Amino acid sequence: MRTLEELVELARKKGAKRVVVAGAQEAEVLAALEDGRKNGFATGILVGDPEEIKNTAEKVGVNLSDYQIVEEKDLKKTASVAVEILKRGDADVLMKGLVSTSDFMKAVLNKETGLLDRSSKRLLSHVAVFEIPAYHKLLIITDAAINIAPTLEEKIEILKNAVEVAHSLEIENPKVAVVGAVEKVNPGKMPATEHAAILSMMNRRGQIKGCLVDGPFGFDNAINKKAAETKRIESEVAGDADIILCPEIETANVLYKALLYFAGASCAAVVAGTPVPIVLTSRADPHKTKFDSLALGVLMAH
Numbered sequence: 001m002r003t004l005e006e007l008v009e010l011a012r013k014k015g016a017k018r019v020v021v022a023g024a025q026e027a028e029v030l031a032a033l034e035d036g037r038k039n040g041f042a043t044g045i046l047v048g049d050p051e052e053i054k055n056t057a058e059k060v061g062v063n064l065s066d067y068q069i070v071e072e073k074d075l076k077k078t079a080s081v082a083v084e085i086l087k088r089g090d091a092d093v094l095m096k097g098l099v100s101t102s103d104f105m106k107a108v109l110n111k112e113t114g115l116l117d118r119s120s121k122r123l124l125s126h127v128a129v130f131e132i133p134a135y136h137k138l139l140i141i142t143d144a145a146i147n148i149a150p151t152l153e154e155k156i157e158i159l160k161n162a163v164e165v166a167h168s169l170e171i172e173n174p175k176v177a178v179v180g181a182v183e184k185v186n187p188g189k190m191p192a193t194e195h196a197a198i199l200s201m202m203n204r205r206g207q208i209k210g211c212l213v214d215g216p217f218g219f220d221n222a223i224n225k226k227a228a229e230t231k232r233i234e235s236e237v238a239g240d241a242d243i244i245l246c247p248e249i250e251t252a253n254v255l256y257k258a259l260l261y262f263a264g265a266s267c268a269a270v271v272a273g274t275p276v277p278i279v280l281t282s283r284a285d286p287h288k289t290k291f292d293s294l295a296l297g298v299l300m301a302h
Helices: 004-014 028-038 050-060 074-085 103-111 152-168 189-202 219-223 225-229 251-263 287-300
Strands: 019-024 042-048 068-071 094-095 125-131 139-142 175-180 210-218 243-245 266-272
Touching: 004 042, 004 074, 004 125, 004 243, 004 266, 004 287, 019 028, 019 074, 019 287, 028 042, 028 094, 028 287, 042 074, 050 068, 050 266, 074 103, 094 103, 094 139, 094 287, 125 152, 125 175, 139 251, 152 175, 152 189, 152 243, 152 266, 152 287, 175 189, 175 219, 175 225, 219 225, 219 243, 266 287
Parallel strands: 019 042, 019 094, 042 068, 139 243, 175 210, 175 243
Antiparallel strands: 125 139, 125 266
8 A cells, every 4th residue: 555545545434333422522523524424435524612612613614414413511521521422333433533632531531430551551552644755655653652661561552552553554464664873782881782683683583473483683774675675674674664663652643743844744643552443633733633533444444
């Protein structure tokens, strides 16, 4: 898959999923949801202040007769109401609207009423799918937004979440490049390289399945075959990665923004690791990012 339009087309073929929006009185989110409805892959449940939702809908040209509205005038509580709707099985995808990210995630992670049950060992992580003009296919990057300095155990879960996203894009055996500053294992001094080597071996021995893992790689030889050949790196992943697993949030976040602002890339992103996909976009994200992220969330839904 080379483009996000192909991702959207896959969502169209999957058919409409029910999307519940927390704090639905947010213009760009409402507009993205309307585009998803018109494209046949989304229906909407709007949680928020009905009067504010009505005013916003009029501004962006959305006919509210196509949507279900659930009244909750307290913006902070909209996320909890949305989560409850999901837990009842009345929706398939959760999307953040005007509610703050902190209030939104508190509702998702609440041990009593959140999306994960108490016994769950799943780890939430941010997974971004990039369309980059200079690359020959879509590229998944993780984790640019949630896990700050993941341990080896946490990286296993982050990797699994990214592989789940890749599978939803019909990439049967995604190639995972575990990247860092260098291509060689540097024991003691560079833990990221040790993690990469361990993850690779775990994959070879069947402890991590559904993908092909290798590393450590520098970013250059993960996505450029010539760079890999110059450094005499022999790997099926080198120069052809589907997933880039970054060492920590700083690397991933800088890479994420560099691709968007310097490389002319566009992206779709979800939070994975919960029973239902979460579309968590920034207010600064353009309409296309919100729309494509919604399509990705629909693809992730069961």
